[in-house]
Amino acid sequence: MDAAEFRRRGREMVDYVADYLENIEERPVSSDVEPGYLRSLIPTEAPLEPDNYDDIIKDVERVIMPGITHWNSPYFYAYFPASNSYPAMLADMLCGGLGCIGFTWAASPACTELETVMLDWLGKMLKLPDHFIAGTHGRGGGVIQGTASEATLMALLAARCKTLRRIRAANSELSEGEIRSKLVAYTSEQAHSSVERASLIGDVTMRMVPTDSTYAVRGSMLKKMLEEDKAAGLIPFYFCATLGTTASCAFDNITELGPICNKEHVWMHIDAAYAGSAFICPEFRPLLNGIEFADSFNFNPHKWLLVNFDCSTMWVKKREDIIGAFNVDPLYLKHENQESGAVQVYFHLHTQYILQTQVALAKEFESLVRADKRFEICAEVVMGLVCFRLKGSNDLNQLLLKRITNSREIHLVPCQLSGVFVLRFAICARSTDSRHIQHAWRHITQLSCELLQENH
Amino acid sequence: MDAAEFRRRGREMVDYVADYLENIEERPVSSDVEPGYLRSLIPTEAPLEPDNYDDIIKDVERVIMPGITHWNSPYFYAYFPASNSYPAMLADMLCGGLGCIGFTWAASPACTELETVMLDWLGKMLKLPDHFIAGTHGRGGGVIQGTASEATLMALLAARCKTLRRIRAANSELSEGEIRSKLVAYTSEQAHSSVERASLIGDVTMRMVPTDSTYAVRGSMLKKMLEEDKAAGLIPFYFCATLGTTASCAFDNITELGPICNKEHVWMHIDAAYAGSAFICPEFRPLLNGIEFADSFNFNPHKWLLVNFDCSTMWVKKREDIIGAFNVDPLYLKHENQESGAVQVYFHLHTQYILQTQVALAKEFESLVRADKRFEICAEVVMGLVCFRLKGSNDLNQLLLKRITNSREIHLVPCQLSGVFVLRFAICARSTDSRHIQHAWRHITQLSCELLQENH
Structure with missing residues (x-):
C-alpha cells in the first residue's frame, strides 16, 4: 500500500469509524456468538497471495463485528467506561x-x-x-x-x-x-x-x-x-x-x-x-x-x-x-541526557462537563430504583455506578441478570457485596442520555415483572 | 468535536501522516534539543478554555517535531526497527x-x-x-x-x-x-x-x-x-x-x-x-x-x-x-465462557520481501566496510545488523560516534562486544534503500578521514 492508497483508504476508514459511532445504537450491545465462532469463518492458514483490500474490510462486518461487545454503545453499563473520543483518535493516528x-x-x-x-x-x-x-x-x-x-x-x-x-x-x-x-x-x-x-x-x-x-x-x-x-x-x-x-x-x-x-x-x-x-x-x-x-x-x-x-x-x-x-x-x-523514559502519548485535556452529566445520569437511575419498592440500592451512589438488586434471594437476582444478558438490549455485570449477589449499573458511553436510562429501567422492570410473576 | 468535524479532521490527519512519511528524508533524523526544551514552549497549566484545533496542529510542528527522533527515516540505523505501515495504521484506526x-x-x-x-x-x-x-x-x-x-x-x-x-x-x-x-x-x-x-x-x-x-x-x-x-x-x-x-x-x-x-x-x-x-x-x-x-x-x-x-x-x-x-x-x-483474555489486535500478514531486502542492504553495508582496511567487522552479519568499528582504540570509536551523532545526518547507537566499543548499524526503515546505504557509508568514511588525519 503506497501513500496515495493510504490517503484514500484512510478517508474511508475515518468515515467507517464515524458511521460506526453515529449508528452504534442500531447494533445489539453484546454478542451472542458461541466460543470458537470465528475460527470457522476464516482460512486455517494465512493466505499466500495478498487479499483484496475491499474483501478485508467486508470481513470486518462478516467476521469481527458479530463478536464485538460495543463498549461505546449507550446501552453498555458493564464493568467501567472505556472512553474513546474523536480528538483522542486523531492523536493516536x-x-x-x-x-x-x-x-x-x-x-x-x-x-x-x-x-x-x-x-x-x-x-x-x-x-x-x-x-x-x-x-x-x-x-x-x-x-x-x-x-x-x-x-x-x-x-x-x-x-x-x-x-x-x-x-x-x-x-x-x-x-x-x-x-x-x-x-x-x-x-x-x-x-x-x-x-x-x-x-x-x-x-x-x-x-x-x-x-x-x-x-x-x-x-x-x-x-x-x-x-x-x-x-x-x-x-x-x-x-x-x-x-x-x-x-x-x-x-x-x-x-x-x-x-x-x-x-x-x-x-x-x-x-x-x-x-x-x-x-x-x-x-x-x-x-x-x-x-x-x-x-x-x-x-x-x-x-x-x-x-x-x-x-x-x-x-x-x-x-x-x-x-x-x-x-x-x-x-x-546510554546517552548524554539520561532520564526515565516511557511510552509516547499526546492528549488533549477535556472539561468536567461529561463527568458531571454521567454522575447525574447515575443519580437519575438511582432514583428510579429507589422509587420501586421491589428493589434496593446496595451502596451509596457517589459517581457513575449504581449497585442495586431485587429484594430477595441471590438466585432470583442471578436469574434476572441472565435474562438481561440474554435479551442483549443492555449489558451489565454483577458483583458481590457482603456475600450478596448485586447488579452493577455503570454509566459508560459518552452518548448515554436520559432516554437510554429510562429505557434501561423499563427493560429491567419488565423482565423483573415477568420473573416475579413466574415465581409466585 | 462531533462526527462531522472528525470526518474533516480525520482526512486532514491522514494527509498529515502521509505527507510526513513521504517527506521524512527532509527532516534531520535525530533531534538537537536540550533536556527540558519543551516545558518553556507551552503554558505551565492546562488552559481553562479549549484551544483552537488549528493551533493545536500548528503546535505539533512547533513543539513536538523538534524533539522527535524519526524512527522511520531511511537515515535511522539505531536500536532496531520500530516498524509501522499504512495497513497497520488503518487497523489501529x-x-x-x-x-x-x-x-x-x-x-x-x-x-x-x-x-x-x-x-x-x-x-x-x-x-x-x-x-x-x-x-x-x-x-x-x-x-x-x-x-x-x-x-x-x-x-x-x-x-x-x-x-x-x-x-x-x-x-x-x-x-x-x-x-x-x-x-x-x-x-x-x-x-x-x-x-x-x-x-x-x-x-x-x-x-x-x-x-x-x-x-x-x-x-x-x-x-x-x-x-x-x-x-x-x-x-x-x-x-x-x-x-x-x-x-x-x-x-x-x-x-x-x-x-x-x-x-x-x-x-x-x-x-x-x-x-x-x-x-x-x-x-x-x-x-x-x-x-x-x-x-x-x-x-x-x-x-x-x-x-x-x-x-x-x-x-x-x-x-x-x-x-x-x-x-x-x-x-x-466471571462469565459463561471463560478464557484467558488479552489485548485486541488486528493485523494483516505480510510477505517476506521487505525482510529479505533489508538483509541484503545489511550485506551491502558489510561489504563496504570489509573493503576498507581501516575498519573491521565485529560479528557475523546474519540479518539486518552490522557491528563494525575503526581499527584502533575505544576512544577513537567513541569520538567517531560522537561526530556521527552531532552531524545528525544518520543515527546509530553503540554496543560493547568483548569489552570493545562497537558501532551498531541496524537497517530499520521500510524506505531505506541502496542509495541511503551508500550515502551513510560515504558520510561515515568522511568523518573517519577527518578524525584519523587529526590524530596523526
Whole structure:
C-alpha cells in the first residue's frame, strides 16, 4: 500500500469509524456468538497471495463485528467506561504515523518531555500536592503506564525494594531471604483482583483488610492488622488503598489510613483507576483529601477522561524509589541526557462537563430504583455506578441478570457485596442520555415483572 | 468535536501522516534539543478554555517535531526497527473506533478469538511445532504481549510458580521461602537488559552464562553452570535463550541447550524479539531449529513485520502454566465462557520481501566496510545488523560516534562486544534503500578521514 492508497483508504476508514459511532445504537450491545465462532469463518492458514483490500474490510462486518461487545454503545453499563473520543483518535493516528518508541529521553526527547509536562498539567488539575509535580523543587513526578494493574505492581515492587534496603541497613545479620519472607502487603477485601495478582507476581504475602458498612477500609482496621503482624515478627511494607472500588465505587478513608502508613514506613499506593478523573471537578475533589500521605497515586484517563486505551497515569512522591528498583544500564541505551523514559502519548485535556452529566445520569437511575419498592440500592451512589438488586434471594437476582444478558438490549455485570449477589449499573458511553436510562429501567422492570410473576 | 468535524479532521490527519512519511528524508533524523526544551514552549497549566484545533496542529510542528527522533527515516540505523505501515495504521484506526477492551472472552469475543487464530496463522508461518498452535490437540497457544520484556517476565514468573509447586510436592518439609532462596535463573551475558530486570522483578538470582567467540551460548557452558549450582544445593529453574541479540544479533545454540534444559526441568524461554520475523523466510528458518525443546517463544512483529507498536507475540507449550500462575477470579469478570483474555489486535500478514531486502542492504553495508582496511567487522552479519568499528582504540570509536551523532545526518547507537566499543548499524526503515546505504557509508568514511588525519 503506497501513500496515495493510504490517503484514500484512510478517508474511508475515518468515515467507517464515524458511521460506526453515529449508528452504534442500531447494533445489539453484546454478542451472542458461541466460543470458537470465528475460527470457522476464516482460512486455517494465512493466505499466500495478498487479499483484496475491499474483501478485508467486508470481513470486518462478516467476521469481527458479530463478536464485538460495543463498549461505546449507550446501552453498555458493564464493568467501567472505556472512553474513546474523536480528538483522542486523531492523536493516536498521529502517534501511529510517527511510530517512535520513547524508551529513553534520547530515543525521542519529545515523548518523555511531553509526558512529564502533561502529567504536571493533569496533576495540577487534580490539585495534587506539589511533591508529585515534576516541574517543582520536589523529587516526584508523573509517568504513564498501560493499566492500573501495572501501576499497582510497580508501586509494590518499589516498596519491596525500598523496604529490603532499609531493613538490611539496620539489621545486617538478616539475609535478604529472611527479610523477604517476613514482608506483608495489605489491601481492602474490596480491592480489584489485580492488586492480589501484584502480590503473586511480587511473591509476597498479602492480607485483605475488612471494610466497614460502606465497603471502605478505616484506619482502625488496618492498624489492628499491623499491630498483630508486627507482634508476630512480620514486616508490613505496602498498603494499596482504593478510591472508587470496582464492585461498588467505595472510598477507603485515606485521611485516617495515610498517617498510620507514614508512621509505620508502609508505602501507601492509591488506586483511583475509575474515580480519579472525577477529582478534576471541585465537588468531588474532597474525596482525594489525604493524598498528601501517599507515596504513589494512579488513575486511568482511558476510563473516564475521553482518552483511548491505554493511558494510565501514575505519580510518585520520589522518582528515585521507582528508578532505583529496576535500573539496569546497557551501553546501547546510554546517552548524554539520561532520564526515565516511557511510552509516547499526546492528549488533549477535556472539561468536567461529561463527568458531571454521567454522575447525574447515575443519580437519575438511582432514583428510579429507589422509587420501586421491589428493589434496593446496595451502596451509596457517589459517581457513575449504581449497585442495586431485587429484594430477595441471590438466585432470583442471578436469574434476572441472565435474562438481561440474554435479551442483549443492555449489558451489565454483577458483583458481590457482603456475600450478596448485586447488579452493577455503570454509566459508560459518552452518548448515554436520559432516554437510554429510562429505557434501561423499563427493560429491567419488565423482565423483573415477568420473573416475579413466574415465581409466585 | 462531533462526527462531522472528525470526518474533516480525520482526512486532514491522514494527509498529515502521509505527507510526513513521504517527506521524512527532509527532516534531520535525530533531534538537537536540550533536556527540558519543551516545558518553556507551552503554558505551565492546562488552559481553562479549549484551544483552537488549528493551533493545536500548528503546535505539533512547533513543539513536538523538534524533539522527535524519526524512527522511520531511511537515515535511522539505531536500536532496531520500530516498524509501522499504512495497513497497520488503518487497523489501529479501526481498533480506536471500536474502543473495546478484551480482558476476557465475554468482554468482546472477537478480540480473544481473532488473537488466538491469528497467532495460529503466524505460528504456522514460522513452522512452530504443533504443540504451540491452539487449533490442534496440543495444550499450547499464542497470546499477544506489549513487549518482549513482558514476555520474558511472564515466562520467568510461570517457571518460578511451576518449580515451586514441583519441589514442594516432592519435598513437603521445605518451606516456600527456602525453595525460593535456592532458585537460579540463567541467561546469556549478551541478553537484553530486560532479562536481568525480569529477575529483579521476580526477585530471583540470575546468572550470566559466558558466550563463545560468536557471542552465542553453547550447551557446554550452561551445563557447567547447572552442575556447579546443583552441587551447591541450588535449584536451576529458568533459562532465557536469545535468537538475535541486541548487541550483535548472535544466536544461542538452542539445539544444544534445549535437551539440557528439558532434562533438568529448566524452563527454556526463547527471546527472538528482533530476529523472529525473519523465520518466515525459508533461508532463515534453520536458525529456529531446537524450538521443539522450548517451553515458550516470543518475537516482536512491531519490530520487523510492519505492525505498529505494540505487538509482541508469545507462544507457550502449555497454556495452564501461564494461567495457573496468576489466576484470580472476581465475580465481575466471571462469565459463561471463560478464557484467558488479552489485548485486541488486528493485523494483516505480510510477505517476506521487505525482510529479505533489508538483509541484503545489511550485506551491502558489510561489504563496504570489509573493503576498507581501516575498519573491521565485529560479528557475523546474519540479518539486518552490522557491528563494525575503526581499527584502533575505544576512544577513537567513541569520538567517531560522537561526530556521527552531532552531524545528525544518520543515527546509530553503540554496543560493547568483548569489552570493545562497537558501532551498531541496524537497517530499520521500510524506505531505506541502496542509495541511503551508500550515502551513510560515504558520510561515515568522511568523518573517519577527518578524525584519523587529526590524530596523526
